[in-house]
Amino acid sequence: MMFREQLKVLDCTVRDGGLINNHNFDIRFVREVYSALSIAGVDYIELGYKNSKELFSPKDYGPWKFCDDDVIHQVIDGIESRSKISVMADIGRVDMDAVKPKDESPVDMIRVACYVKDIDKAIDMVNHFTEKGYETSINIMAISRDQGPEFEEALHQIEAESKTGIVYVVDSFGFFYQENIEYLVKKFQSVLKTKEIGFHGHNNQQLAFSNTIEAIIHGANYLDATVYGIGRAAGNCTLELLLGFLKNPKFDIRPILDLISHEFVPLKNNIEWGYIIPYAISGMLNEHPKLAMALRKSEKKENYREFYEQIKNLEDQ
Amino acid sequence: MMFREQLKVLDCTVRDGGLINNHNFDIRFVREVYSALSIAGVDYIELGYKNSKELFSPKDYGPWKFCDDDVIHQVIDGIESRSKISVMADIGRVDMDAVKPKDESPVDMIRVACYVKDIDKAIDMVNHFTEKGYETSINIMAISRDQGPEFEEALHQIEAESKTGIVYVVDSFGFFYQENIEYLVKKFQSVLKTKEIGFHGHNNQQLAFSNTIEAIIHGANYLDATVYGIGRAAGNCTLELLLGFLKNPKFDIRPILDLISHEFVPLKNNIEWGYIIPYAISGMLNEHPKLAMALRKSEKKENYREFYEQIKNLEDQ
Numbered sequence: 001m002m003f004r005e006q007l008k009v010l011d012c013t014v015r016d017g018g019l020i021n022n023h024n025f026d027i028r029f030v031r032e033v034y035s036a037l038s039i040a041g042v043d044y045i046e047l048g049y050k051n052s053k054e055l056f057s058p059k060d061y062g063p064w065k066f067c068d069d070d071v072i073h074q075v076i077d078g079i080e081s082r083s084k085i086s087v088m089a090d091i092g093r094v095d096m097d098a099v100k101p102k103d104e105s106p107v108d109m110i111r112v113a114c115y116v117k118d119i120d121k122a123i124d125m126v127n128h129f130t131e132k133g134y135e136t137s138i139n140i141m142a143i144s145r146d147q148g149p150e151f152e153e154a155l156h157q158i159e160a161e162s163k164t165g166i167v168y169v170v171d172s173f174g175f176f177y178q179e180n181i182e183y184l185v186k187k188f189q190s191v192l193k194t195k196e197i198g199f200h201g202h203n204n205q206q207l208a209f210s211n212t213i214e215a216i217i218h219g220a221n222y223l224d225a226t227v228y229g230i231g232r233a234a235g236n237c238t239l240e241l242l243l244g245f246l247k248n249p250k251f252d253i254r255p256i257l258d259l260i261s262h263e264f265v266p267l268k269n270n271i272e273w274g275y276i277i278p279y280a281i282s283g284m285l286n287e288h289p290k291l292a293m294a295l296r297k298s299e300k301k302e303n304y305r306e307f308y309e310q311i312k313n314l315e316d317q
Numbered sequence: 318m319m320f321r322e323q324l325k326v327l328d329c330t331v332r333d334g335g336l337i338n339n340h341n342f343d344i345r346f347v348r349e350v351y352s353a354l355s356i357a358g359v360d361y362i363e364l365g366y367k368n369s370k371e372l373f374s375p376k377d378y379g380p381w382k383f384c385d386d387d388v389i390h391q392v393i394d395g396i397e398s399r400s401k402i403s404v405m406a407d408i409g410r411v412d413m414d415a416v417k418p419k420d421e422s423p424v425d426m427i428r429v430a431c432y433v434k435d436i437d438k439a440i441d442m443v444n445h446f447t448e449k450g451y452e453t454s455i456n457i458m459a460i461s462r463d464q465g466p467e468f469e470e471a472l473h474q475i476e477a478e479s480k481t482g483i484v485y486v487v488d489s490f491g492f493f494y495q496e497n498i499e500y501l502v503k504k505f506q507s508v509l510k511t512k513e514i515g516f517h518g519h520n521n522q523q524l525a526f527s528n529t530i531e532a533i534i535h536g537a538n539y540l541d542a543t544v545y546g547i548g549r550a551a552g553n554c555t556l557e558l559l560l561g562f563l564k565n566p567k568f569d570i571r572p573i574l575d576l577i578s579h580e581f582v583p584l585k586n587n588i589e590w591g592y593i594i595p596y597a598i599s600g601m602l603n604e605h606p607k608l609a610m611a612l613r614k615s616e617k618k619e620n621y622r623e624f625y626e627q628i629k630n631l632e633d634q
Binding site for chain 2: 026054066153177178203205206207208209210211213217229238240241244245253254257258261265273275277281282284302303305308309
């Protein structure tokens with residue numbers, strides 16, 4: 001249906017998928033992912049977070065919690081690729097001085113994830129990374145709960161003060177219907193006149209793909225997706241469906257199909273993501289998935305009605 | 318988001334789900350489904366097909382292939398319900414004379430499924446059933462492959478000649494994106510000025526729910542859904558998400574959550590439906606799911622790339 005040359009697909013399989021397994025994908029697996037995504041023609045491949053080892057111990061987390069340059073080299077060296085490498089940075093968790101200038105690093109893009117309240121810090125961070133030579137984005141999380149006057153102000157501040165080129169609408173809770181996406185993409189565009197708009201969906205209500213299409217229709221050009229929809233809780237927009245929708249001949253779905261057959265079908269027997277009722281409930285009730293994630297690790301994992309009533313009671317308080 | 322009093326929800330869990338197991342749900346299970354749907358306030362409950370036993374043997378199929386009135390009574394008797402009972406009729410497979418007048422039957426609605434080429438026969442059938450006192454609908458299947466001049470003509474013929482009150486857009490192959498739904502619902506409305514419009518989606522591309530929302534936005538008032546999305550191949554729009562979207566206080570999602578916990582989570586270990594790559598492929602390539610269903614019963618069930626190339630080759634011929 002849709003061919004627009006400016007559209008960029010960012011695969012965050014290893015980064016968002018890493019939230020399910022403490023970022024513990026092994027090098028062999030990540031090389032398979034990187035290789036298939038490269039052949040498929042995906043524009044950006046996001047491998048994980050750039051966290052400080054002062055704050056998080058490498059004993060507790062796998063390599064994609066830190067994304068050291070030498071570990072990234074173990075993945076990408078020897079594989080032909082035109083895809084760029086992305087990492088994500090959280091507010092207050094990065095050792096900024098340890099991030100080398102772009103021309104000394106395999107990383108091309110650093111995306112800063114933040115809540116509306118942290119927008120000053122996010123702007124500082126993207127400006128710092130931009131000065132070091134990286135592409136950057138600001139990914140505004142949890143907008144479904146955060147649309148007061150400070151949200152509008154944050155957008156104006158990004159437009160006026162930040163050097164980033166891209167700002168993302170992030171549906172952290174998987175709450176939005178298509179009408180919300182239309183409203184938000186238009187709102188972002190009306191303020192962020194010099195920026196590209198991106199969209200990152202979660203699939204709690206099986207709407208991540210359709211909301212991504214909706215974002216495209218209204219002008220978003222940066223699109224997040226993951227292989228087989230892997231990602232925290234309900235997961236994300238599936239890359240294979242998105243490539244099927246985009247008619248740009250630079251994309252090839254076939255290596256992704258092989259990757260799912262060989263790696264993701266077996267993986268899904270070991271770690272859980274996707275359409276699972278407690279995630280659907282937290283999505284439709286606009287709640288963070290953490291309560292549902294805790295439920296899934298408990299003996300009450302299939303007590304859906306009780307969980308619904310518990311979340312409803314939270315809402316009514 | 319959406320409260321429109323005319324909206325009617327039709328659950329076809331037992332009917333479309335029956336396509337996976339030769340209509341072999343036992344009476345206990347169907348009573349559980351009927352009871353939960355009744356408490357949830359679903360408007361119509363569709364139990365199966367009204368097929369002639371001359372054409373299909375009861376040795377090969379379960380009771381929901383035939384929907385005898387006495388079997389329906391075994392399900393509904395003793396359960397308080399305001400929901401209406403629906404059955405589906407295929408062209409040329411019904412013993413019309415064996416269908417009793419409405420006032421002698423537990424059935425309220427008979428829906429006739431047809432392709433564009435069979436529209437004359439469908440009109441005859443709905444007129445016959447309407448005269449016997451039933452509510453009826455015409456469900457036009459496979460529109461994603463059938464939009465030539467005869468499609469437009471069929472709509473005009475339905476408007477002029479049929480006594481049915483409802484005409485459905487059916488996305489049999491799970492091919493449509495939201496722009497197609499907008500186009501089709503508007504097209505139906507422009508011709509079928511005296512009829513209500515319905516929508517029945519399939520979830521091959523995870524779009525059945527969002528396409529149902531899209532149909533609602535543009536004025537469709539009859540909405541098909543199934544518990545936990547059960548249905549042939551990729552399944553249908555999930556009832557629980559649809560009830561979460563519709564804000565009509567007459568609906569209660571909680572009995573559906575119990576039903577999923579107790580019946581559908583165990584069931585899904587025994588029969589297969591949902592987001593499975595060969596169904597996604599047949600959806601995005603606008604193919605009938607039968608090839609994908611055959612693949613899933615073969616040793617090559619996880620050979621996604623080979624299946625994609627096979628379907629692509631069909632397309633190019």
